[in-house]
Amino acid sequence: MVFGADLRAIGREARAQVGPFALAAAATVVGSAAAFAAGGVDHRLAGALAAKNIGGGVNYVAVCAALSVGAGDFTAGIAVDNVAALIFFPLLAAWARRVNADGGGGEGGEDLIDTHSNLDVEIARKDDADASSADALTTAFVTVGALACGNVLANVAGFPTATLPCTTALAVIFATAAPTLARPIAATAEPLATSLLFVFFVIAGASSGDLSPSTLARYGDVFRYCAVLYAVHVALVAACATFIDGGRRKREFILASNAAVGGPATVAALATSAGWRRLSVPAVLCAVAGNAFATFIGIALSSAFGRFAG
Structure with missing residues (x-):
């Protein structure tokens, strides 16, 4: 998924969206710290x-693999977080509709009609790249090669469980240094990666055991953690959207929140449904940047939480 994380393109095309996304990511960090302080969840x-x-x-899978999170905690985390997201995304969409109804949070209807903007050119360029996506064999070869290099790098660094974070770093470097080579690979690899991710979730869920009292208690702890995380995230993003630039950037903050909690697909869907077409590409690029950096942020937070708990 991070083969599309060309950091230079993100900085160039998504400059106006980077600030709101960084604040949304910071809101997640603060929410995570508050939730962890409430207790009940392992720092990993x-x-x-x-x-x-x-x-x-x-990124969730990469951090869990790097930190050796147990199958029970892994399943509880992804299951509860997905339930929380089922509540979060409709609320965010309702907020977007309210912003449109109020006519605030932006510069009117220009998002719907500017067909000559650089962002539209970028959309066309991405569509062309998708049309000429790499064949499956090339994609598999590059992906396996990146994993092998990441494994070697992790072992050389003395952290054998950090194969996925190291592979992520190598993929981001490749995508930034050679975007014309990486973009077709990303177009082919993303649906395959998504499918394999779902398979991984199913296998992890099947191996997590029955719903014993201890398992139910674990789910309760994770529910409380996610409730605090999401509540703090939403509160901070709403405050930023209200007070920064006099509330004129609400659309950017709504999309930034979606990009952080969801990802490229969900933020593109929200931007399209809300009619914010010109904001779609910057928001998607920021979501891709989130994929590039989130693993390392998660590992750093886990280390900080572990020291705090110790």
Whole structure:
């Protein structure tokens, strides 16, 4: 998924969206810290859930793998977080509709009619890249090669469980240094990665055991953690949207929150449904940047939480 994380393109095309996204990611970090302080969740799972709500499911898996999170905690975390997201996304969409109804949070209807903007050119360029996506064999070869290099790098660094974070770093470097080569691979790899991620979730769920009292208690702890995380995230993003620039950037903050908690697909869907077409590409690029950085943020938070708990 991070083969599309060309950091130079993100900085160039998504400059106006980077600030709101950074604040949304910071809101997740603060929410994670508040939730962890409330107790009940292991620091490793707390870091993984923070990564999930800055990047996405792939970051959650990477942090869990790097920190050796148990199958029970892994399943509880992803299950509860997905339930929380089922509440979060409709509320965010309702907020977007209210902003449109109030006519605030932006510069009117220009998002719907500017067909000559640089962002539209970027959309066309991305569509062309998708049309010429790499073949499956090339994609598999590059992906396996990146994983092998990441594994070697992790072992050389003395952290054998950090294969996925190291692979993420290598993929981001490749995507930034050679975007014309990486973009077709990303177009082919993303649906495959998403499918494999779902398979991984199913396998992890099947191996998590029965619903014993201890398992139910674990789910309760994770529910409380996610409730605090989401509540703080929403409160801070809403405050930023209200007070920064006199409330004229509400649309950017709504999309930034969606990009952090959801990902490229969900933020593109929200931007399209709300009629904010010109904001779609910057928001998607920021979501991709979240995928690139969230794993490392999650590991750093887990380390900080562990020291705090110790």
